[in-house]
Amino acid sequence: MPGQGAEGERVPVRPRRPTMIDVAKEAGVALRTVSRVVNDDATVGEELARRVREAIARLDYQPDERARQLRSGRTGTIGAAVRNIAITHPVLREVEIAARAARLNVVAMSTDDDADRELEAVMSMCRRRMDGIIIEPIAEDHGYLQAEIDSGLAVVAFDRPAAGISVDTVLTDNRGGIVSAFEHLVRQGHRRIGYIGDDERIHTGRERATAFRDCLRGIGEPLDGLVHPGPIEPARIAAALGLLRARGVTAVVTGNALTTVEVVRQFGPDFGGTALVGFDDFPLSDLLRPGLTVVAQGDREIGRTAIELFRSRVADRARPVRTVTVPTTLIVRGSGEVQP
Known part of the structure; x- marks a missing residue:
């Protein structure tokens, strides 16, 4: 009762x-x-x-x-009262703000995009009998959470869908964001456009790379040598950028903020010579010269929606599972407007 x-x-x-x-x-x-x-x-x-x-x-x-x-008499945990744990994770910041407004507390743990670390972190939260978990999934199978869900745990996935379980989910319009970036560059006169993105084993990396390939096909450009997904490692990104330059690209789309930062670092003083549109906004991107044109995710909307879905699930565990897709916004600052 x-x-x-x-x-x-x-x-x-x-x-x-x-x-x-x-x-x-x-x-x-x-x-x-x-x-x-x-x-x-x-x-x-x-x-x-x-x-x-x-x-x-x-x-x-x-x-x-x-x-x-x-x-x-011991908890096995260490409290972290730091200046801003979410400064490089804006969605987590928005989750915290929305949770605080709902008089909820958030305990955050990092998974580092490692499935074993995710399992360790999530099950640690389950053992502490938290009311629910908001998860940015990485594992190929989250079936290990089914027993917890059956016992009443409220689970909300964001950014990526959870695999093997049916839970409320908040996603970004990855395809729409890539299409808006690509079409913006085409309107500036670019045809040779390259892509450097995240590993395709990750849902967002896969969706964005696939959308970019479809954009290239749409204007009749070959795919060979123009699409470079993979781990976010400086050496890999530098090599991809070298290959794109060798292919004569005049514009680049990057698949997330970490990739964008590394591409800007590789460009160095020649940053202004190639048009660049990054997926994800981040602090100081408007202070570059030229300012960075980005496809911004609706971080506030994602965080607010995740908390709303969590509260709705706690209030009515039998309600149908929902998936909400949040649109992106193209923010024009200069780097995507460099002419070929």
């Missing part, structure tokens, strides 16, 4: 999770035995430990991190 909130609003009760008591009953052992197995006590007999582990697997029991913290 729903409970009553502080202001009389009805608050849905999260479904009950299996407890240590349930595991003890399932395994036919004492509660203390379960506790010792969960805490890796090597003195538990092999047969008892096996029965407990099998019961844990059958019930899909997850240890309550808060209870462990109370017993040990």
Whole structure:
């Protein structure tokens, strides 16, 4: 049954999770035995430990991190009160602002686009019994979250869809953004346009590179040597830029802010000689000479929508899953207007 909130609003009760008591009953052992197995006590007999582990697997029991913290007096975490953790992640900043307005707290962890690190971070949050997770997915399969979702965890994906689970999602109009950048350069008189972007194993990198290839086909230009997706590494980006110059390109579209910064660094004093449009805006981009023309994502809209979807899911866990696509905006500052 729903409970009553502080202001009389009805608050849905999260479904009950299996407890240590349930595991003890399932395994036919004492509660203390379960506790010792969960805490890796090597003195538990092999047969008892096996029965407990099998019961844990059958019930899909997850240890309550808060209870462990109370017993040990330690949390296993370090608080970070830094100047601005989100200065290089504007969507996270907007999530924090929207969450604060809704009287919610955000605990952020970095995944570094590593699937193993993502699993570690997300499951750490689950063990701490957070109400929900807003995730920028990287793994090829997020099925490991299904049991948590079934137990009432609210999950919202942003920037990229989660794989193997059906959750509320906020995406950027990647194709529309690339098309607007490409068409803008064509209007400036460019035909030889190159692309340097993110790794195509990442959803956004794949969508943007695919959209750029379609743009080239649309004006009858060959693809060979003009499209360069890959890891965001200085050497790889420098090599791609060298190949584009050898192909005689007069304009470049970059697939995200980190790639753009590296391309600008590689251009050096010759930055103004080639037209450039970057996907993603970032601080100081307007102070370059010429100022950087960008395809700006709707960071505020993405963050606000993610929190709205989260709150709606908590209020009604049975409602249909939603996917919201936020449009982009072309901001003209000069670098995309360099003539061929």
